[in-house]
Amino acid sequence: MTTDTIQPTPARARAVFSNEDFGLLRKAVMHYLKQPEVQDAPESVKYVNLFHRLGRLG
Template sequence: MTEPARARPIFSTEDFALLKEAVQHYIKVIEDKPESVKFVNLYHRLGRLG
């Protein structure tokens, strides 16, 4: 019986920094819209990961 392949990460640590920067920029663009709250929460979650 063969072993399953090892899971590989989808994103690198550097990717999280880039995503966080992009989300931060987008938050400034949509700051007056209700959906900005969701992006602020995403920004904080990305900060915990990377």
């Protein structure tokens, strides 16, 4: 005996951010990166990479 269950089709994914948001986020990350205490922090490389990825999206 098998039990067939109907799986509902998942709802279509909707964008969380608009194209304009990427520009704003990129500007905020750049402002953050210019802070003296952040420039020397080891995780600053991650923020630089984020900045570049945001530039490709927006």
